Amino acid sequence: MSAVPGDIRGGRRQGELQGRLFHGFLLLSLGVGLVTLGTLIVQVVLNGVRLVDPVLLTDAPSADPAFAGAGPAILATIYMGLLLIAFTVPIGLGTAIYLEEYADRNRWYNRALEVNIQNLAAVPSIVYGILGLAFLVRGLGLGRVLLAGAMILTLLVLPTVIIAAREAIRAVPGSIRQGAYALGATKWQVVWRQVLPAATPGIATGSILAVSRAIGETAPLLLVGALTYVAFNPTLLGDFTALPVQIYQWTSRSQGEFHELAAAAIIVLLAILLTLNGFAIWLRNRYGRKW
Numbered sequence: 001m002s003a004v005p006g007d008i009r010g011g012r013r014q015g016e017l018q019g020r021l022f023h024g025f026l027l028l029s030l031g032v033g034l035v036t037l038g039t040l041i042v043q044v045v046l047n048g049v050r051l052v053d054p055v056l057l058t059d060a061p062s063a064d065p066a067f068a069g070a071g072p073a074i075l076a077t078i079y080m081g082l083l084l085i086a087f088t089v090p091i092g093l094g095t096a097i098y099l100e101e102y103a104d105r106n107r108w109y110n111r112a113l114e115v116n117i118q119n120l121a122a123v124p125s126i127v128y129g130i131l132g133l134a135f136l137v138r139g140l141g142l143g144r145v146l147l148a149g150a151m152i153l154t155l156l157v158l159p160t161v162i163i164a165a166r167e168a169i170r171a172v173p174g175s176i177r178q179g180a181y182a183l184g185a186t187k188w189q190v191v192w193r194q195v196l197p198a199a200t201p202g203i204a205t206g207s208i209l210a211v212s213r214a215i216g217e218t219a220p221l222l223l224v225g226a227l228t229y230v231a232f233n234p235t236l237l238g239d240f241t242a243l244p245v246q247i248y249q250w251t252s253r254s255q256g257e258f259h260e261l262a263a264a265a266i267i268v269l270l271a272i273l274l275t276l277n278g279f280a281i282w283l284r285n286r287y288g289r290k291w
Contacts, residue, residue, distance in 0.1 A: 041270075043263075044263045044266050044267060044270075045263075045267060047263040048262070048263025048264035048265075048266065048267050049264070049267060050264075051260055051261055051263075051264035052264050052268065055067065055068075055069050056068075056069050056070055056261070056264050056265070056268070057069065057071060057074060057268070059071050060232065061229055061246065061249075065255060065257035065258050065260075065261055068258070068261055070243060070246050070261075070265050071233070072231070072232060072234055072240070072241060073230070073242055073243045073246040073265070075234055076146060076226075076230075076234040076240040076241055076242050076243075077215055077242050077243045078272075079146060079150075079236075079240075080146065080150045080153060080214075081214075081215055081272075081276075083146075083147070084150060084154055084210075084211045084214055084215075085207065085211060087150065087151070087154040088158055088161045088210065089161070091154075091158060092161030092162045092165055092207065093161075093165050093203060095162045095165075096162050096165035096166040096168075096169055096203075097165075097169065099162075099166060100166050100170060101169070101187070101191050101195070102187075117159050117162055117163065118159070118163070120158075121159035121160055121163060125217050125220050126219045128152055128153075128155055128156045128220050129152065129219050129220035129222065129223030129224060131155070132151070132223065133223045133224055136148045136152060137225065142237075143237075144224060144226075144227075145237045146234050146235065146236055146237070146238065146240040147236050147237060148224045148225065149221050149224050149225070149226060149240060149242070152220050152221075152224050153217060153221075154214075156214055156217065156220060157211065157213060160209075160210040161206060161210045163206075164202065164203065164205070164206020164207065164210070165199070165202075165203045165206060167202065167206075168199040168200075168201070168202025168203045168206065169196075169199045169203075171202060172195050172198045176194050176195070176198065177190050177194065177195065180193070180194045200287055201283055201284045201286075201287040202284070204283045204284075204287075205280045205281075205283060205284045208276050208277070208279060208280040209276075209277065209280055212276045212277055212280075215243075215244075215269075215272065215273065215276075216269065216273065218242075218245055218248055221242050221244070222245065225239070225240075226241050226242050226245045227240070227241050227245075228241065228245060228249040229241070243265055243268065243269045243272075244269070246265055247262045247265045247266055247269070250262035
């Protein structure tokens with residue numbers, strides 16, 4: 001039984017119309033998001049750019065907005081970023097190498113590990129904060145210190161780093177591995193000298209973007225002890241605060257001067273995040289390969 005040409009032409013026109021409507025809806029959604037984001041950024045810059053000065057970058061918080069700064073919060077944010085890289089990259093990369101190059105997918109524990117990693121990537125950050133409070137701050141007795149905050153943020157972004165590293169390793173063509181094996185290389189030599197160098201741009205990009213996400217988190221840090229007022233430079237096993245927490249504390253104050261300080265701190269935080277994201281883009285473009 002043959003199809004009627006009129007029905008085919010009518011169905012095609014209807015499909016094209018639906019496609020145009022859906023494309024227009026996507027453009028409208030994108031436009032709303034960009035306009036909203038642009039409005040917020042312009043408002044923040046106009047309100048806070050004049051307060052981005054040495055006082056904000058180096059001084060401690062104060063009850064007087066004329067002398068209030070975010071120096072301890074900025075230092076703690078940088079320290080946590082460095083600790084995150086030190087913790088997440090070795091653990092995440094090692095896990096990704098095991099799952100992609102060594103793990104037997106027929107084993108139940110390897111399948112369970114993969115499923116848990118994928119599920120943990122979608123867990124809300126507040127849950128990690130509760131976990132850190134129960135097991136790190138109280139269970140291990142670390143206390144409400146910067147190290148505990150860095151460790152709980154590591155748990156938060158570790159699934160993302162593992163997934164990004166696995167995708168980067170998986171993107172390396174199998175012919176690279178087979179060629180190395182044909183020349184007599186061992187399994188570890190293939191992974192270390194061929195696979196990892198080829199996957200480095202993707203691994204570095206995923207890790208830096210994950211760290212950027214962690215730096216902007218507030219809820220887990222509040223639960224593990226990020227104080228709203230710290231008048232001294234942070235130490236690894238001492239009290240600490242962070243830029244998101246400091247911004248939240250200033251926005252909750254009634255004085256308009258503190259709201260302007262919060263806008264200035266947001267500019268500093270955006271500068272840190274954009275620097276990390278720009279570095280990730282540079283790594284991807286500098287060392288990326290096309291197969």
